[in-house]
């Protein structure tokens with residue numbers, strides 16, 4: 187017997203026009219604290235917490251699809267979560283984001 191497919195939960199985060207291109211917004215949903223990024227009209231979502239320390243990625247500087255933590259200057263690619271620059275060593279978690287009817291959603 188096979189298990190039924192696990193269906194993802196879809197969460198509406200915000201209106202897309204709440205985030206200017208090149209900017210990020212911090213949002214909380216349940217246990218999640220997320221950073222939502224607008225990269226030239228394409229939206230990406232990661233955990234807000236920097237994997238290196240107490241930095242909040244939504245308060246960093248967004249350069250294209252690279253977010254620079256404002257605490258020690260470490261960088262992550264917001265599309266992949268991969269580390270771009272030290273001192274960060276551990277990738278940041280990303281979420282599958284979609285825009286529908288002017289709102290940003292993720293699946294968890």
Ligand code: FES
Pocket residue numbers: 236237238239240241255256257258259260261273274
């Ligand atoms: S806390 Fe983000 S780079 Fe150190």
